[in-house]
Amino acid sequence: MPELPDLEVAKTVLNRILTGKIIEEAEIGNPILLRRPTAEAFTQEMQHRSFKAFQRYGKILIFHFKPEAQLYINFMLAGRLKLQSPSTTKQKTMGFRFKLDTGWDLRYVDSRQMGKLYLLLKDEPTSLIPKFDEQGPDALDSALTLEVFQQRIKKFNAVIKHVLVNQRFIAGLGNAYADEILFAAHVLPFRKRSSLIETEIDALYSATTSVLQHAIAVITSRVDDTLQFEVRDFLQVHGKGGQPCPVCSTTISSVKSGLRVANFCRQCQI
Ligand SMILES: [Zn+2]
8 A cells, every 4th residue: 555655756756747737638437436526527627727736745645736726635555646658448446537738647546446536626625625634743744853743642542553553643654664663663563652661752753754764765766757666675574474574583473453464573672
């Protein structure tokens, strides 16, 4: 699934290659993904708009258009953007297609059909997007200082991994990078937040920035402009259950908790 580093790199690529480009034609595939407005209104509104800028907030990518409108994309588990030739067979899982003046299509496809698309026109407020305004600060926001992180985390009393992926605490962390941050900070995922001492909270804060920045650098170095990337092989523990820990060689644990699997090292994390 796309997480913050994937979307941050996608944002940078989109800003570089699509800013100023015009949508000649828009088409909706599966209308279930479009939460607002109707498919008919969407295709009419998108036609002849140009891309002004691309932004990311947490795990949501935002397209800003001229004349003013914003498209919010929540990719959920399996949403993907693809730049493809218009002659490419339309995917059954396609959410929308923009035919661009560059001769290419920008398509949103979603094999799980769980993503959510919201188009806001002019000054329609983000309160029209469920839960958007409840999110905490973005995980890479410079305003998220150690002090702010320490203050915010005190309000959440679940096990620490659940706190990290709670978008109301900070926005942007998902299952994969929460595992990576906990490993880097040497904290076990199922510790209660209230059991963590100050140095452990500080380590989680440092690891949040360093793990995400490192991931963005690695992904940036390995992608091209097609947006078709899924680089995960550099992760330390996530998705590596049963393999040796890269630090101590202990077998990496894999524990299912609800719909998520937690991967961690029982030796390196306490
Ligand atoms: Zn280890």
